[in-house]
Amino acid sequence: MSDIEIARAAKLRPIEDIARQLAIPADLLFPYGRFVAKVDTGFLAREDRADGNLVLVTAINPTPAGEGKTTTTVGLGDALNLIGEPTVMCLREPSLGPCFGLKGGAAGGGYAQVVPMEQINLHFTGDFHAITSAHNLLAAMIDNHVYWGNEKDIDTRRITWRRVIDMNDRSLRWIVGGLGGAANGFPREDGFDITVASEVMAAFCLARNLADLEARLGRIIVAYDRDRQAITAKDLQAEGAMAVLLKDALMPNLVQTLEGNPAFVHGGPFANIAHGCNSVVATQAALKLSRFVVTEAGFGADLGAEKFFDIKCRKSGLAPKACVIVATIRALKSHGGVAKEALNTENLAALEAGMANLRRHIENVRRFGVPPIVAINHFAADTEAEIAFVQRYCQEQLDVEAVLCRHWALGGAGAVDLARAVKRLVDVGEAKFELLYPDEMPLEEKIRTIARSIYGASDVAFDGKAAKRLHELTSEGFGHLPICMAKTQYSFAADPSLRGAPKDHVVPVRDIRLAAGAEFVVAICGDVMTMPGLPRHPAAERIRINADGLIDGLF
Known part of the structure; x- marks a missing residue:
């Protein structure tokens, strides 16, 4: 069967x-x-x-x-x-x-x-729908804040909060929103990630209770103002409503x-x-x-x-x-x-x-x-x-x-x-659990430690933008956070075609993202995407309701 x-x-x-x-x-x-x-x-x-x-x-x-x-x-x-x-x-x-x-x-x-x-x-x-709604409520409140005068002086070129949907859809990776004239907001580049890549999801899964969750939501950095100062969900008074959506x-x-x-x-x-x-x-x-x-x-x-x-x-x-x-x-x-x-x-x-x-x-x-x-x-x-x-x-x-x-x-x-x-x-009782690196280790060295100790790499190659961002995050007081490596799952290397246990490869880090609410720093390696696409023949082609009213195709 x-x-x-x-x-x-x-x-x-x-x-x-x-x-x-x-x-x-x-x-x-x-x-x-x-x-x-x-x-x-x-x-x-x-x-x-x-x-x-x-x-x-x-x-x-x-x-x-x-x-x-x-x-x-x-x-x-x-x-x-x-x-x-x-x-x-x-x-x-x-x-x-x-x-x-x-x-x-x-x-x-x-x-x-x-x-x-x-x-x-x-x-x-409905948990994922709630997370999607909480995430996109915050996105809507950012655009709404700018529309009604932009009191926080958000630099619309430096809005970092994308939207999410719980579906693979490569066409939504990069979009332009706000078209249609002044009544519809302001045009700007935007995009979608898949819901499971949302920082709301990460904060949700690391929160100890509802109060901790609301505090984490408030710390999420969504944009920067024209003086390069961070704007958080708390600055926009969004964390309370987001927590309400996530309460159940x-x-x-x-x-x-x-x-x-x-x-x-x-x-x-x-x-x-x-x-x-x-x-x-x-x-x-x-x-x-x-x-x-x-x-x-x-x-x-x-x-x-x-x-x-x-x-x-x-x-x-x-x-x-x-x-x-x-x-x-x-x-x-x-x-x-x-x-x-x-x-x-x-x-x-x-x-x-x-x-x-x-x-x-x-x-x-x-x-x-x-x-x-x-x-x-x-x-x-x-x-x-x-x-x-x-x-x-x-x-x-x-x-x-x-x-x-x-x-x-x-x-x-x-x-x-x-x-x-x-x-x-x-x-x-042989377990003596210990972490791979201490909080005080510099962010760049944390990434190198993971790459060398876990992946068998000889080194890490930081894109110029990524190296600069690591320096900025340290200066802003986030250097103590752990690293979340965003990398292909198919290999120890960033190249998914390298099977087995490749050694002495170089891990390319092309971007750095801060998840201040979830409390980790994301290092994006190689070509990994935060919004997957569908394969040539997706499972959706085989999923349907049969004549007896039962679902076929799920397995």
Whole structure:
């Protein structure tokens, strides 16, 4: 059966039952139908409960072969519950852009899914719409301020706040707005990013509570005046209304897996152009409600995990106890140079070459003092020789356990070995979490440290404009902020065609952007875009409502 057929065949439990499993009082639930609810987690701040154990799931660099990070997160969570360890999964919400572009859905797969799958993949509880509205309200208030006399003396050439939409649309990357005469404002260059790249999304996912969120929104820099002084959302008195639009959205969304286990699906910044983690609110709530919390970070460990550690953990005080690195035999062969159409053929030589990618991710995770374990996400074409090779190589060459997982086909039962291995790793207590760089390190050196230590680069090449901007940000008092690298997810390098583990490459930084509300500095590398385009044949061409009124094409 397809993913959507498996999801439809599931017998879901009422969301009140899932909440009861976590001892969440019924009067703190705000249901969206029978199987989804928002949870007012404010009560947890008054509870003296010890935190559970946080486990991060990350992966090797993604390939067309697929890795299955979300599927593994769900499978591991179900498996931990199966062996008697109460566990909550914390995932990001899918963006409509990738769902209708490449992915066609992002709620796991096979028998390791969060459900109701269709609702989660589409409008869900409206969180992304709220974030889009809050972001664009601020954009409208900037233009409105200028229209009504420009009291703050905003330099319209230096308005930095673009608009957003939760869709892939390359035609909106650069636009001219305000045409049609004086009654319609003033013409100026503008553009759109995808909602998941919005600083509102980043601030939303890093905020500890509503008051913190409103403060972060107020600090967002939207423009500069004619004296080059920053203009913030607070200067325009916009942060209060923005927070009102986000008030309900900030409550985490409670759903369940196919096996009836609890999951928070909340927030969704991209990992190649933002920090790629679910909300701090959801993660911290889950830690108070369960013995284990399994969460994921977007794309490979060079992007998602690094930002999870250096941004999310730095800002929230979270400290993971273990890290699962997901790999597939097919993806490792892809990193070893095998074409997509030949990935189902046994090839130990290519597999060995591709292990260089996995090796570097393991080494990188260890830099943060977090013990890793490898999850081999099983595909039907994997041979016994290939599986044995990866497990032996990991044990003998990398000193890490590699566990074969069949959760896609078997659900939690297919990941029990992984669950037991993760529990052993956590119980041993080897984690000594540390950040890659200190706050006081200069911004330029933070970028170089990430490039050299995590990407294997020899150096960083700063565009003249980027170097100047780094100097300005330091002078303006933002030098203590962490770095959010915006880079292709397909390679350690800025060139997506360089598979495996390239060394001694140079990372080109072409632009620097300040996210003062989210509290990080974005370094834009290579050709990465903050508004993706659709592929030649987007998933939207296959998504439709059939004669029975059911949705086809989501998977």
